Amino acid sequence: MDKEALVVDDYGVFIGKKGERVVLKKNKKIFKEVPFFKVKGILVSSSGVSLSSDVIKECAKTGIQIHLLTYTGKHLAQISSSAMTGTVKTRREQLLAYSDKRGIELAIAFAEGKIDNQIILLKYLAKYRKNKDRELYNLIYDGIAKIEKIKAELKNIKGECIDEVRELILSSEGRSAREYWKLVRMILPEEIEFKGRKTQGATDLVNSLLNYGYGILYSKVSSAILRAGLDLYGGFLHADRSGKPSLALDLVEEFRQTVVDRTIIGLLNKGVKFQIEDGRIADDDRRMLATKILNRLESKERYDGKKYRLEVILQRQARNIASYVKTGKKYIPFVSGW
Structure with a gap:
């Protein structure tokens, strides 16, 4: 089954969890929902984006990595499960x-x-x-x-x-x-x-x-x-x-x-x-x-x-x-x- 890399590059977006889905909101309105099993990664390249602790925990459990970039493409950070560094x-x-x-x-x-x-x-x-x-x-x-x-x-x-x-x-x-x-x-x-x-x-x-x-x-x-x-x-x-x-x-x-x-x-x-x-x-x-x-x-x-x-x-x-x-x-x- 095809998975999607979510790219979030718009100021003011909120990334949260609703049931078994990642939800993207702006101005308190949901504009996108994707089931976690269809998400291969989340890429954030804008300022002013916020994430809930629930979505971070679910991504860690399911092996989905979250990457933070500047608008120029410089990689700043990534959030991933601690189990991935266990070898x-x-x-x-x-x-x-x-x-x-x-x-x-x-x-x-x-x-x-x-x-x-x-x-x-x-x-x-x-x-x-x-x-x-x-x-x-x-x-x-x-x-x-x-x-x-x-x-x-x-x-x-x-x-x-x-x-x-x-x-x-x-x-x-x-x-x-x-x-x-x-x-x-x-x-x-x-x-x-x-x-x-x-x-x-x-x-x-x-x-x-x-x-x-x-x-x-x-x-x-x-x-x-x-x-x-x-x-x-x-x-x-x-x-x-x-x-x-x-x-x-x-x-x-x-x-x-x-x-x-x-x-x-x-x-x-x-x-x-x-x-x-x-x-x-x-x-x-x-x-x-x-x-x-x-x-x-x-x-x-x-x-x-x-x-x-x-x-x-x-x-x-x-x-x-x-x-x-x-x-x-x-x-x-x-x-x-x-």
Whole structure:
């Protein structure tokens, strides 16, 4: 049975419980009711939203996670059942992996997955330009060749623990990303200004859309990591820092291009208009983008010889990380089709 991710992005909404249903109210009037068994998660991305303790308790009992985001997509917090963090053995092995070669292998795998998916998306975008814009098509493939050359450096990185080689991995990942975004800028419509990626404080259209989309994706990744019994803060590619969910930032790298970049580039190239108001995406446009990203997560990709929904693939990848740190079963990054 299909489940729904509830997105609440309107000021003044109350999220409560009525019988076996989640109810959304505004101005004391119910405008939406969904049975708990049909809810896969609740995403709150507006200020002025309130939740009852009853709905929080029921979500905890049924394994429904509640995520709080800013209007720009920055993930602030999540509310989940304490039972989801009860698998101590997995977390112990995860933390031990940081100090041996397992940490290096995972970090390289995350970087390779990200770069491979950048290449796949560029090839997907190039195929529609082969006949109508041969010059751009050739430029894209010249850029892909540069990215592939950078990616090859990862095969030669050796060390005893991730702290010894992280900067080498991040150097390759960063240079690949610069080539990727340079090509994305050429692919986008001429009237859309995009000077390059900017995370914190972005107010331009493209970066605002990307940051909001990544925030939604991040909430799904963090849920998958908790369900796999892993520690959000015990990453490998991303360095430790207080309050920094490094493992979530690691795993999200494999899915950015397939879930978010492809969706946003496709919408902009189709001429869909988004408005920026006071440095933020307009409310209606934000709702529409959230729906598109969540729909993309419901779409299927080939994985392990079969077709699965991307959200299922994400969960399986999180479980594969857990399997690798516990049993040594090789971790293979997710790479989409095109």
